[in-house]
Amino acid sequence: xxxxxxxxxxIYFIVALVVAGVISIVxxxxxxxxxxxxxxxxxxCGVPPTSEFLGRFPVRFYLVAMLFVVFDVETxxxxxWAVKLKELGLxxxxxxxxxxxxxxxxxxxxxxxxxxxxx
Amino acid sequence: MSHFxxxxxxxxxxxxxxxxxVVTAFxxxxxxxxxxxxxxxxxxxxxxxxxxxxxxxxxxxxKLVLKEDLTPAGADLFIYKIAPALAVLxxxxxxxxxxxxxxxxxxxxxxxxxxxxxxFVLAAGAVGVYGIALGGWASQSKWSLLGGIRSTAQLISYxxxxxxxxxxxxxxxxxxxxxGIVAAQSAHHLWYIIPLFIxxxxxxxxxxxxxxxxxxxLPEAETxxxxxxxxxxxxxxxxxxxxxxxxxxxxxxxIRTLLFFGGGDGPWVAQFPLLTVVWFLVKVGIMLFIMIWxxxxxxxxxxxxxxxxxxxxxxxxxxACVIIVAGVVAAMGNR
Numbered sequence: 166x167x168x169x170x171x172x173x174x175x176i177y178f179i180v181a182l183v184v185a186g187v188i189s190i191v192x193x194x195x196x197x198x199x200x201x202x203x204x205x206x207x208x209x210c211g212v213p214p215t216s217e218f219l220g221r222f223p224v225r226f227y228l229v230a231m232l233f234v235v236f237d238v239e240t241x242x243x244x245x246w247a248v249k250l251k252e253l254g255l256x257x258x259x260x261x262x263x264x265x266x267x268x269x270x271x272x273x274x275x276x277x278x279x280x281x282x283x284x
Numbered sequence: 285m286s287h288f289x290x291x292x293x294x295x296x297x298x299x300x301x302x303x304x305x306v307v308t309a310f311x312x313x314x315x316x317x318x319x320x321x322x323x324x325x326x327x328x329x330x331x332x333x334x335x336x337x338x339x340x341x342x343x344x345x346x347k348l349v350l351k352e353d354l355t356p357a358g359a360d361l362f363i364y365k366i367a368p369a370l371a372v373l374x375x376x377x378x379x380x381x382x383x384x385x386x387x388x389x390x391x392x393x394x395x396x397x398x399x400x401x402x403x404f405v406l407a408a409g410a411v412g413v414y415g416i417a418l419g420g421w422a423s424q425s426k427w428s429l430l431g432g433i434r435s436t437a438q439l440i441s442y443x444x445x446x447x448x449x450x451x452x453x454x455x456x457x458x459x460x461x462x463x464g465i466v467a468a469q470s471a472h473h474l475w476y477i478i479p480l481f482i483x484x485x486x487x488x489x490x491x492x493x494x495x496x497x498x499x500x501x502l503p504e505a506e507t508x509x510x511x512x513x514x515x516x517x518x519x520x521x522x523x524x525x526x527x528x529x530x531x532x533x534x535x536x537x538x539i540r541t542l543l544f545f546g547g548g549d550g551p552w553v554a555q556f557p558l559l560t561v562v563w564f565l566v567k568v569g570i571m572l573f574i575m576i577w578x579x580x581x582x583x584x585x586x587x588x589x590x591x592x593x594x595x596x597x598x599x600x601x602x603x604a605c606v607i608i609v610a611g612v613v614a615a616m617g618n619r
Contacts, residue, residue, distance in 0.1 A: 168291070170381075170398035176292060177380040177395050180299040181373055184307075188527075189369035192353040192520040205357040207425035208515055222433045229591070233440040236599070240447040243606065244403065247454040250613050258614035265607060272600075281595040283588035 228280060239268055299380075299395060306379055310530040311341030317576050324580035345523070353519040356423060363422035368517065368524035371415025375531040377408035382538050383463045385548040385560035392463040393561065401462035402454070405539055406447060409494060413439045415528060416496075420513035431512025434502055434587065438493055441594040442500075446490035448602035449483040452609040453543045456480070462539075466547030475546040483605050484544040486598055491536035491575075493594070496529060498579040502587055537571035538564075 207214060242264070250257055275281065315330065315337060322329025330337035355364055381401040383392035398404060413436055420432015453476050454460055457468035469475055477484045493500040502512075509515070514525045541547060545567050548560025585593070 170396040173295060173396035174380045174398070174404075176295050177299040178377065180296055181303060181376040184300075184303050184376065185369040185373040188372060188520065188524050189365055191349060195349055196352050196519070198352060200354070204354060207356050207358065207423065208427065208510060209425075210510070222429060226433050226437050229437045229441060232595075233444065236444050237440075237447070240444060240451075243448070243451050244454060244460065247451045247610075248458060248460055250455045250610060251458050253614070255614050258610050261610065262607065265603065269603075276596070281592060283591045 225283065232275065232280060235271070236268075239264075295395070302379055302395060303376055306376065306531060306534065307527065309534060310527055311345070313530050313534065313572060314344075314526070315340050316572075317579075320573075320576050321580055324577075348520045348523040351519040353521065354516075356425060356516045358424035359516065360422040360424065363418050365521070367415050367419030367422055368521045368528070369415075370418065371412065371528035372524050372531070374408055374412040374415060375528040375535065377411075378405045378535045378539075381405060381462060382535075382542070383466065383547065385562075385564050386553075386557045388557045390557075392466075394463065397461060397463045399459065399461045399464070402450060402460045402465070402539075402543075405462075405535070406443075406450070409532070409535075410443060412528070412532065415525075416513050419517070419525070423513075423516035425516050427510045427515040428513050431509045431515065434509075435496060435513055438496075438500065438502060438590060438594075441591060442490040442493035442598070445486055445594060445598035445602045446494060448599070448606055449486040449490065450543060451606050452476075452480050452483045455606075455609055455613050462542050462547075466542055466549070469546045470549050475544065475549070477544040480544065480605070480609065483602065483609075484540075486602050486605070487540060487543065490598065491540060492578065493590075495532040495536055495575075497533065497575055499582040499584050500590060501579075501584060502590060533572060533575060534568065537568045537575065540571055541567040 209215070243261075246253070246257060246261055253260075318340070319329035319337065330340040333339040333343045355361060380395045381398060381404050383394040383397060383401075385393045387393055416439075417432045417436045420428040420430075420435070423429075453465060456476060456479070457465040459465060459468065492498075496502075502509075514522055517525065541564060548564040550559065550563035550566075553559050553563065
């Protein structure tokens with residue numbers, strides 16, 4: 166194959182994009198729209214909506230997102246190390262263990278502060 | 285069409301055929317699931333459309349296409365319409381790098397085999413959350429918003445443990461290429477499920493959570509959230525979310541097979557290399573069967589337990605696995 170894997174993946178992506186595009190256009194083609202006021206209301210188990218949609222949600226979810234960023238960056242840092250671990254040997258292991266211990270202190274702190282318990 | 289080189293056109297056709305196969309596999313996976321859930325509950329499952337219900341997916345597709353495409357009055361139209369397409373697009377992306385088997389000359393049967401295959405799959409899975417989160421938000425309905433937000437939190441929480449459970453495999457194989465990982469398992473005559481059964485188990489659990497399957501199907505928990513993030517969707521857009529979910533199921537089963545069960549490795553592959561495709565598909569089928577089995581067996585988790593299970597149990601356990609395996613690999617050195 167005369168191309169790099171990423172050119173190939175780009176072509177695959179374009180084909181997948183076309184498929185996804187077709188799927189999102191088709192639903193309007195074969196049917197007529199007969200909207201009524203009740204149909205267009207947001208569904209709340211059949212009773213008229215009691216309050217406006219404000220888009221608010223519990224602040225707990227923001228905390229989850231923040232914790233995720235911290236630990237996800239750590240996971241990403243593990244990969245290059247994991248690939249080369251056989252060559253790095255014990256030196257690489259001890260280096261990474263230091264990193265994990267530092268991170269573990271942060272993890273223990275969040276746990277003690279109740280960051281992981283859902284209230 | 286003289287501007288495009290031949291290989292690009294052949295590649296585009298190959299990609300199209302692969303996507304067609306994946307979508308067909310989705311259709312029959314859905315039928316299989318309904319049949320199996322029927323058997324688990326001493327029912328027959330779908331039987332009316334065609335012999336043994338085999339035309340049921342086609343009937344469902346036609347029905348979905350012919351339904352009215354509703355958009356709720358307050359919805360953010362553009363995002364509402366592209367969210368399902370985004371979900372299915374990201375679900376399809378992973379198939380660009382999955383090696384289905386080996387050709388007789390030793391090259392993997394895959395659209396592309398980059399040397400960071402597993403990272404690409406993880407990245408595509410991570411982007412997949414956007415379809416659900418945006419769909420839930422754009423509907424401007426309280427149920428959808430809650431479903432979408434819950435799903436986002438669940439996916440990102442379990443993604444950590446999933447990423448960490450793959451690292452031991454990368455350490456043993458010494459590569460992030462999917463084909464390379466499979467080749468390393470064949471070379472050592474050792475499926476990684478045997479030394480790494482705890483990471484394999486963690487990957488299985490997080491895979492269920494990542495695909496919103498029972499017992500982690502809280503985003504669409506019917507008993508509390510009506511239908512979660514796709515409450516307001518109708519017509520084929522509703523179906524598209526299911527396409528994405530089931531395609532993701534096949535993806536995680538395939539990745540699990542590649543990482544822990546030797547990919548296409550099996551009896552007689554040395555004589556007949558193309559047999560790897562058969563073994564691979566058989567193993568993926570077994571994984572899917574187990575996923576459906578879990579759905580029939582296990583009750584749904586409560587949301588607080590779901591989050592604490594992910595953060596307080598799976599995350600430290602997978603880090604412990606990383607440390608232990610790293611110690612063993614580092615002590616053994618380059619052998």
